[in-house]
Amino acid sequence: MSDAAPDPDCPPLPQARLLASVLPIIRSRGRRYRKFLQVRARPARPGEEVVTVTADGEETRNRAGEDHLLVQNLTAAGERYLMRRQSFAARYRRVEDAGAGWALYDAFGEILALEIDPGLQALLGVGASFHIVAPWGRPQVARAGDMLAAPWPALDEIYRIARREFEETYRATAAPGE
Incomplete structure (x- = not known):
């Protein structure tokens, strides 16, 4: 994971863009997890x-x-x-x-989540550290290695979960694409 600060010239990625470009990838390659x-x-x-x-x-x-x-x-x-x-x-x-x-x-709720990897970074046109607009309308930092998650089964928002906290908190409940 990178400790670099997000590029100040790169505006936060809005929810609409995340839902349009990242959610299809989360649906196809993501895994279901439970806290x-x-x-x-x-x-x-x-x-x-x-x-x-x-x-x-x-x-x-x-x-x-x-x-x-x-x-x-x-x-x-x-x-x-x-x-x-x-x-x-x-x-x-x-x-x-x-x-x-x-x-x-x-x-008892579940999420569908996907790791931020170089392919996803390239798709979004971002570096190793960037901001998204969180569902609550405020910037949220995201970094390579973190997870982008959507609540299952609604899949109506996307937010970041820091890698260390994700590993301390979640376990897989289904294989990718299930």
Whole structure:
């Protein structure tokens, strides 16, 4: 994986372009994965700014609205991010109270994901590090070796999962193309 910063002259790739050019590749070559680690979550405070930091640095920023939950992965980086309640409910099941407004949840949703490799970088016309526009409308860094993922079976958005956190969090559930 490259530690290089994204090219400041290259604008973030919009969701529409990712869905048009990357989603067909994810559908044909991607694999289905399920998150196997629990997460912690609590209601987010409207206006709360969340900076998502992975092992390789800042990934993205987002500001909470009325219907957001603050989610924390139980990885080494402990990255935090926001999810809308409806999306969260479709992917997680409450297990127990974790104190101070937090609860533990098991994941049951799946994703379809594909590694960012040189072929995908060439298709997108990007270098080893670039930005995409995440589903929440903010820039999200993506790097060679990371995963681009879409929720299964909806396949209605694409986002990045940093490689280290992906390996700490997901297991394959189906072979490519299944």
